[in-house]
Each structure stands twice: as C-alpha cells, then as structure tokens.
Amino acid sequence: MRCRMDNNISENIIEVKNVKKIYRMGKERICAVDEVSFAIKKGEFCCLYGVSGSGKSTLLNLMAGIEKLSSGQIIIKGRNIHKMGEKGLAKFRQDNLGFVFQSYNLLNMMTALENVELPLIFKHIPVKKRKKMARDMLVKVGLGPRLKHRPKEMSGGQQQRVGIARAFVSNPEIVFADEPTGNLDSKTSKEVMDLIKEMARTNHQTIVMVTHDRRLAEYADRIIHILDGKIENIEVVHKAESPIEALGQSGEVVDEVS
Amino acid sequence: MKISDLFKMGLRSLSRRKARTVLTVIGVIIGALSIIIVISIGKGMESNFETQVMQQGGITTITVSTYADVFDDDGNWISNKEQKLDDHLVEQIRTIEHVRAVSPVINKSATLYSGKYMSWINITAMDMSVFEAFDFPELTYGTYPSEEDNSQIIFGYTSPYGFQDPTSRMGQQKQIDMQKTKVELRFDEFQPDTKKKAFSLPLKNISKMVQTNGEFDYNTYMDMDYLKEIYMKYCNTLSLTDRKKAIKTIEEYNQIKLNVDNVNNVTEVQEEIEKLGFQSYSMMQYLEPLKNASKTLQIVIGILGAVAMVVSAINIANTMIMSIYERTKEIGIMKVLGCTIRDIRNLFLFEAAMIGLFGGLVGVILGYIASFLFNTFGGPVFSVLMSGGAMYDMANTKFSIIPFYLPFASLAISVAVGLLSGYFPAVRATRISAIEAMKTEG
Numbered sequence: 001m002r003c004r005m006d007n008n009i010s011e012n013i014i015e016v017k018n019v020k021k022i023y024r025m026g027k028e029r030i031c032a033v034d035e036v037s038f039a040i041k042k043g044e045f046c047c048l049y050g051v052s053g054s055g056k057s058t059l060l061n062l063m064a065g066i067e068k069l070s071s072g073q074i075i076i077k078g079r080n081i082h083k084m085g086e087k088g089l090a091k092f093r094q095d096n097l098g099f100v101f102q103s104y105n106l107l108n109m110m111t112a113l114e115n116v117e118l119p120l121i122f123k124h125i126p127v128k129k130r131k132k133m134a135r136d137m138l139v140k141v142g143l144g145p146r147l148k149h150r151p152k153e154m155s156g157g158q159q160q161r162v163g164i165a166r167a168f169v170s171n172p173e174i175v176f177a178d179e180p181t182g183n184l185d186s187k188t189s190k191e192v193m194d195l196i197k198e199m200a201r202t203n204h205q206t207i208v209m210v211t212h213d214r215r216l217a218e219y220a221d222r223i224i225h226i227l228d229g230k231i232e233n234i235e236v237v238h239k240a241e242s243p244i245e246a247l248g249q250s251g252e253v254v255d256e257v258s
Numbered sequence: 259m260k261i262s263d264l265f266k267m268g269l270r271s272l273s274r275r276k277a278r279t280v281l282t283v284i285g286v287i288i289g290a291l292s293i294i295i296v297i298s299i300g301k302g303m304e305s306n307f308e309t310q311v312m313q314q315g316g317i318t319t320i321t322v323s324t325y326a327d328v329f330d331d332d333g334n335w336i337s338n339k340e341q342k343l344d345d346h347l348v349e350q351i352r353t354i355e356h357v358r359a360v361s362p363v364i365n366k367s368a369t370l371y372s373g374k375y376m377s378w379i380n381i382t383a384m385d386m387s388v389f390e391a392f393d394f395p396e397l398t399y400g401t402y403p404s405e406e407d408n409s410q411i412i413f414g415y416t417s418p419y420g421f422q423d424p425t426s427r428m429g430q431q432k433q434i435d436m437q438k439t440k441v442e443l444r445f446d447e448f449q450p451d452t453k454k455k456a457f458s459l460p461l462k463n464i465s466k467m468v469q470t471n472g473e474f475d476y477n478t479y480m481d482m483d484y485l486k487e488i489y490m491k492y493c494n495t496l497s498l499t500d501r502k503k504a505i506k507t508i509e510e511y512n513q514i515k516l517n518v519d520n521v522n523n524v525t526e527v528q529e530e531i532e533k534l535g536f537q538s539y540s541m542m543q544y545l546e547p548l549k550n551a552s553k554t555l556q557i558v559i560g561i562l563g564a565v566a567m568v569v570s571a572i573n574i575a576n577t578m579i580m581s582i583y584e585r586t587k588e589i590g591i592m593k594v595l596g597c598t599i600r601d602i603r604n605l606f607l608f609e610a611a612m613i614g615l616f617g618g619l620v621g622v623i624l625g626y627i628a629s630f631l632f633n634t635f636g637g638p639v640f641s642v643l644m645s646g647g648a649m650y651d652m653a654n655t656k657f658s659i660i661p662f663y664l665p666f667a668s669l670a671i672s673v674a675v676g677l678l679s680g681y682f683p684a685v686r687a688t689r690i691s692a693i694e695a696m697k698t699e700g
Contacts, residue, residue: 066594066693086599094596105591105696109274119595121263166595 013174013206014040014063019072021058021229032058034229035072042173045200045207047220055229056210057178063208064097064176065089076174094123098167098205100196102179104159106151106166112138113147116165123170137165141195157188161195168199175200177209181216193219259601268608271581279613282577285570286617286675287624290668292563294625296556298658299632303552305659307545317521317541318358319392320528322347322514326537341536343511351516354530356523359391363513364485368478370461371442372434375421379413379478383485384515391517395474399437400465408481411443411461415469417478436464445492447507448500457492567671570617571679578610578683582690589687590695599688606687610680611673618672622665629658 021033032055040046048056061067063074065081074081077096084092098119099105106115113134120130138147141161151159160180167175177196181189197219200207209220217223218237225232259267272279324343328336343362352360361384370377384392386403394402394412403410413436420431434441443459450456467474486508493504518527524542531538582589589602636657 061693064594090593090596090598092596093594097596099594101696105587105594107588107591109270118592121259121267122592122596122598122601124260127262 011041012039013042013044013077014208015073015075016059016063017073017075019059019062019074020070021055021062021067022070032229033062033069036226036229036231037072038224038231038234040206040208042206043204044222045197045220046209047217047223048208048210048226049212049214049217049223050226050232051212054226056212056226058229059226060176060178060208060210064099065093090122094119094170096173098170098172098175100160100163100167100175100177100180102182104151104156104163104183106159106162108151111148111150112143112154112162112165115151115162116169119166119170133169134165137169138162140199141165155188156184157191160184160188160192164192164195164199168203168205171203172205174206174208177207179211180209181211181213189213189216259597259604264601264604264608268605268612271585271605272609272612275581278577278580282570282573282613283617283620285566285573286614286672287621289563289567289570289675290618290621290672291624291628292559292566293668293671294621294660294664295628295658296559296563297664298625298629298660299559300552300556301659301661302632302657303556305656307549307552317545318518318524320516320518320524320531320538320540321363322351322516322531322536322538324510324512326539328537329543339537343514343536347534347536348511348514350534351514351531354527356519356527358517358519359388360514360516361385361388361392362482362511363515364482364508365512366445366485366489366507367447369444369446370418370421371444371458372421372436372439374423374425375432375434376424377418377421377434379418380476381480381485382477383480383482386481386483388515388517389479392515394479395467395470398466398468400463402465403481403484407463408484410463410465410480410484412465412467412479414467414477414479415475417476436461443488445489448496448504450495451497451500454495457495459488459491567675571675573679574610574613574676575679575683577613578606578680579686581609582606582683582687585687586690586695586698589690590692590698593690593692594696603684603688606684607677607680610676610684612676613680614672614674614676615669617676618669621672622668625665625668626660629660632658 016039017037019033019036020031023030023032034055036059048059050056058067062069063076065074065084069082076092079092081089081092106112107118110118113131116134116137117130120133125133135147138144138161141164143158143161143165146154146158149158151162154162160183163180167177175196180196181192184192193216196207196209199205207220209216211217221237223235223237225235322341322343324341325338326341327338345362348360348362351357364381364383366381366383368379368381370379386408389402397412400412401410402412418436421434422431441461443461444457469475489504489508493501496504516527518524521542524540528538528540528542592602593599633656
C-alpha cells in the first residue's frame with residue numbers, strides 16, 4: 001500500500017520511495033522491507049508500528065543511513081542519503097539527526113555529561129560552549145543533580161533521559177527513536193514519552209519512532225502499520241492543519257489512553 | 259574531532275584498561291631499552307678503540323722488525339724469524355703505494371749518570387725528517403731536531419724513569435731535573451778498553467714530550483745521524499774486536515717504521531710488505547679481533563633488541579584488536595552519533611602511538627639508568643665479555659655512551675612501531691558496521 005504524497009512536497013522532510021531491503025541468510029533471501037513508500041512532514045511525530053520482525057526497525061535504520069538499502073530512494077531534506085559517502089553521512093548525522101535507542105547505548109566509561117557532550121565533540125564545538133549545552137540539556141530532562149554519574153549508576157529511566165538529552169542536544173531536525181521505552185516499566189515509559197514529545201514540540205522537531213506497543217503508538221500523529229516488510233495501513237491519529245497543533249493535542253489524548 | 263578531544267578520549271580508553279596498557283607498554287620499554295643499550299655500548303666500544311689507538315701511537319703505523327713473530331691465520335704464534343733490514347728494503351717500502359713516510363729505526367739502550375745516581379733509557383733513533391709524519395707528540399720544553407742542529411735528545415713523558423744510587427741497598431730513587439742538573443750519557447754494550455778514555459756524553463740539547471699514555475712515554479728519541487755520530491765516538495773507545503761488532507750493530511736496522519696515509523690501507527700495505535718477504539706488525543692486527551668481538555656482541559644484542567621490538571609491535575597490534583572487540587559497541591554508537599571514520603581511525607592510531615610513546619619514554623629513562631650502572635659497576639662484566647678487557651683503563655672507561663640523537667631516535671622508533679602496529683587494527687575499527695556494532699552487548 002502506498003501513502004499518498006502530501007500536496008505540498010516542500011513540507012516533506014523525509015521521503016521514502018520504493019525502498020527495498022533484502023538480506024541474504026545463506027541461500028535464502030529475506031525481504032525485510034519490500035517496496036515501501038511514504039513521506040513524513042516536518043514537525044510530524046510518526047510511528048512505525050508492527051510486530052517484532054515486521055521490518056520496522058530495518059526501515060528506521062535505512063532512513064537513518066545506518067543500513068544500505070537494496071533499491072529505492074530515501075530523501076531527507078532533499079538529499080538522497082544513500083548516495084552520500086561515509087564522511088558526508090557522518091556530517092549529515094551531526095547536523096540533522098538524533099537517535100534514541102531501546103538499550104540507551106550510552107558509553108559506560110563516560111559520565112552523563114560526557115555522553116551528552118559526545119555528538120558536540122564530533123561537531124567541533126568549543127569545550128566551554130558544548131559543556132554548557134550538555135548541562136542545560138540534562139537539566140531540561142531532569143538530571144541536573146546527576147551530571148557526573150555514569151550510566152551504571154543510574155536507573156533505566158534516568159539512562160534513557162541521558163539518551164534523550166544526547167539525541168536532542170545538537171538540536172537536530174529529525175530524531176529517530178527505536179523502541180525508546182522497550183526496557184522500561186510503564187510508568188517510566190510514560191515519563192520518557194512525554195519528555196520526547198515535549199522536547200520535539202518546543203523545537204518543532206520531527207520524530208520517527210519504532211514500536212510494537214500500541215499505547216506508545218498513540219503518542220504519534222500518524223501510525224504506519226508495518227507487516228512483513230510492507231505498509232499495511234496508515235492511521236492518522238490526529239488530523240490537524242498544522243502538525244504543531246496536532247502534537248499539542250495528541251499529548252492530551254495520550255494521557256487519556258495511558 | 260579536535261586534537262585535544264582525541265587526547266582526552268584516547269587517554270581515557272588507555273587508562274580504563276590499565277593492566278593491559280601497562281603490560282603492552284612494558285613490551286615497548288624492553289624494545290626501546292635494548293635499542294638504547296646496544297647502541298650506547300657500541301658507541302662506548304668505538305670510543306674505547308679510538309682512545310686505545312691514540313694511546314698506542316697511531317693505527318696507521320706499520321713496523322717491520324728484525325725479529326718478527328710469525329702467526330697463523332687464527333692469530334696464534336708459530337715461530338719467529340730473523341729478517342735483514344737495510345737501506346735497500348727502506349727504498350723498496352718507500353715505493354709502495356699509500357706509504358706516507360718510512361724510516362729505519364735503531365734501538366739502543368744507554369745509561370744516564372748524574373753524580374752517583376744512574377738511570378737507563380731506550381733510545382729510538384729515526385730519520386728526523388719523518389718525526390712529523392709519525393705524529394710525534396708536543397714538547398713541554400726543548401725542540402725537535404732540525405737541519406741546523408740534530409743533536410736533540412727527546413725524552414718521553416716517563417723517560418728516564420728514576421735515578422737510583424746503585425750502591426744503595428734500599429735502591430733509593432731520586433728525581434733529577436735534567437734541565438738543571440748535569441747528566442751524562444754512556445753506552446755499556448761492550449767492555450770499555452781500559453787503555454782509552456771511556457765514552458761519556460754530557461747532555462745539552464734535551465727536550466721532553468707531553469704525556470701520551472702510549473709508547474712515546476717510555477722511549478727516548480733522537481735523530482738517526484746523530485745517534486750514529488755519537489755511537490761511532492763510543493766505538494772508537496772500544497777494543498778492536500769489540501769495535502767491529504759495535505759498528506755492525508748500527509749498520510743494520512732493528513726496525514723499519516712506516517706510516518700509511520689511511521687506516522683502510524694498512525692491511526693492503528702489510529700484504530705488499532709480505533710479498534717482499536718480510537713480516538710486519540701493526541695495531542690493526544691487534545685491534546681487528548677486538549673489533550670483531552665487539553661487533554659480534556653488538557649483533558647479538560641488536561638482534562635481541564630487534565626481536566623485542568617486533569614482539570612489542572605484535573603485542574600492540576594484539577592489544578588494539580582486543581580493544582576493538584571490546585569496544586565494538588562504542589564504535590557503533592560513535593558512528594551513529596556522527597563520528598567520522600577518520601576520527602575513529604585517529605582515535606585508535608593515537609592510542610597505539612601513545613603506547614609506543616610511553617614505552618619509549620620509560621625506555622629512554624631506564625636506558626640512561628642502565629648506562630650509568632654499566633659505567634659504574636660494569637667493569638668486571640665487560641672485561642669478561644671482551645677478550646681485550648685488560649686494555650680498558652678501568653677508572654676512566656665508559657662502557658656505555660648515549661649519543662645525543664639516541665633518545666630521540668628510540669622515541670621515534672617506539673612511536674613508529676606503535677603507529678605501524680596500530681594501523682591495521684585502526685582501519686579494522688573503521689570497517690565495523692554501525693548496526694552490527696550496536697547489537698553487540700557491552
């Protein structure tokens with residue numbers, strides 16, 4: 001099934017066109033993502049929803065340029081990311097993309113502050129400035145008193161907050177979140193999701209989230225149901241003239257849901 | 259990534275695995291240390307040879323003696339043979355290529371008298387024209403013989419040894435200042451003819467050499483013609499039969515000394531002299547086995563050093579590969595967060611180079627300590643290791659000399675070994691797929 005393109009193409013920050021990803025497992029070929037096309041608007045909170053093994057995570061990785069696609073096109077901000085070299089892609093990630101992972105993926109040897117600083121180090125931001133940015137961001141996610149703690153000394157929820165701070169610290173236009181609450185209990189999950197949504201709303205950021213949890217999917221403006229590498233159906237949770245309004249409203253709705 | 263960040267992150271990773279880093283660094287230390295030891299000992303030996311050669315009166319001097327020792331190829335003494343040395347041979351030798359100066363030599367012993375005190379000297383008489391070519395030492399007083407006046411007698415630093423009263427039971431010695439005291443020279447090879455007035459030469463033109471620590475010190479030199487002149491006077495005081503014998507001793511030469519223009523030609527000239535049928539002698543024969551011994555020693559330690567360096571290179575590579583396995587996830591995360599391949603490679607190269615640098619630094623410091631210990635306590639060990647150990651002037655000898663470039667060179671080598679052995683693992687780190695890396699535990 002195909003998503004209907006938005007009339008105003010310039011608003012589409014991500015365009016996925018006929019994307020196919022084939023894995024080879026021995027002699028067998030497995031089509032993880034099969035001829036998928038859709039578009040995500042700027043400022044939208046989009047959820048890729050499906051059961052485990054449906055290909056949703058693969059799709060996210062393809063969109064983030066972490067995995068190479070077999071055919072098709074992925075265009076982010078008008079640039080075909082699969083034609084970029086490693087260097088260009090690294091630069092592109094520095095400037096435009098943030099990531100939140102299920103297993104947090106923090107560096108255990110570094111403190112919370114240093115973890116959040118990391119993307120800024122790669123961006124060559126001066127020490128003083130980046131320390132301030134990282135500290136402000138950690139305060140924003142409610143970890144002001146835990147700047148010097150290492151991941152092992154924090155709870156899962158706190159670790160994910162560090163992860164969120166790291167994803168948002170360089171103010172990227174798009175944040176990819178892969179099962180961001182997969183390792184958390186429901187109360188912490190809600191806190192984390194609210195945090196992500198809050199952050200995205202204040203900075204007009206686009207969120208692409210992968211989940212298999214229907215309750216989390218409800219946070220999104222649009223839910224793309226994925227099954228066996230194909231789009232099964234696209235569900236619009238909140239129709240709104242402006243995505244920002246939609247985000248605002250969906251927050252209230254989600255509260256009711258959970 | 260900025261260099262300061264590279265520094266911080268690299269050092270952090272190294273200090274995170276202290277035990278392994280330290281063990282790897284120890285490998286480099288051993289390598290760097292052995293390089294420093296081998297080169298410093300080599301330099302020490304080299305400088306010892308140089309001083310030895312200088313002390314022994316020049317390595318470019320070849321001596322042909324009347325009584326020559328014959329050695330086999332391994333340097334063992336077989337026999338000696340008598341060779342007739344005359345002016346004809348002197349002329350023949352003069353025509354050999356690379357010969358700078360030739361002089362016949364007559365050795366005579368003589369007695370010096372000052373009142374009731376007496377002393378002995380060994381006179382070496384040579385052509386005064388070649389004194390310069392043979393690098394005669396400077397004089398503390400007096401002059402070398404010249405065309406106008408060849409009557410100088412030049413005493414070596416320790417010659418004459420000390421004046422003694424032969425009648426005194428204690429053999430008491432007395433220092434005599436020959437510049438101020440009257441001293442007479444006499445020959446006593448033959449019984450003087452009682453009918454004639456005994457030969458005695460009051461010393462007037464005397465000179466003294468500075469200390470050389472070599473053969474010059476023990477000898478007394480004079481011009482060949484002057485020796486012949488005074489010896490003929492001595493002969494005239496002998497009985498007829500003795501006179502004939504005595505005159506014969508100055509017609510034939512005891513030695514012929516020649517000087518070669520270059521150290522490298524000494525052996526060649528010696529071979530030429532052998533072709534003429536004469537056995538000759540030079541410092542080269544003496545130094546060659548010493549040099550070979552030290553070369554062998556250096557090669558052995560050198561190989562050990564090289565092996566240690568190769569082992570430490572493998573060690574570094576191993577450490578870095580292990581490190582990459584452990585940090586696969588970290589690399590993946592960094593890649594996803596926008597770390598460029600270049601930064602990742604630089605990070606690992608930096609760590610490997612730091613291991614090399616630390617090892618090199620400690621190696622250099624230990625090298626200086628080792629060098630100091632060798633020079634202070636190494637005497638007995640080195641005299642056992644080297645056949646010519648007895649040659650060492652134990653008090654002043656440095657067995658280990660670290661040239662100024664050595665610490666820098668060994669640092670550079672250590673860092674280079676680190677970079678080289680870190681390169682492959684670093685490139686490998688960049689090839690890690692971010693998605694695979696993120697899936698790994700860690």
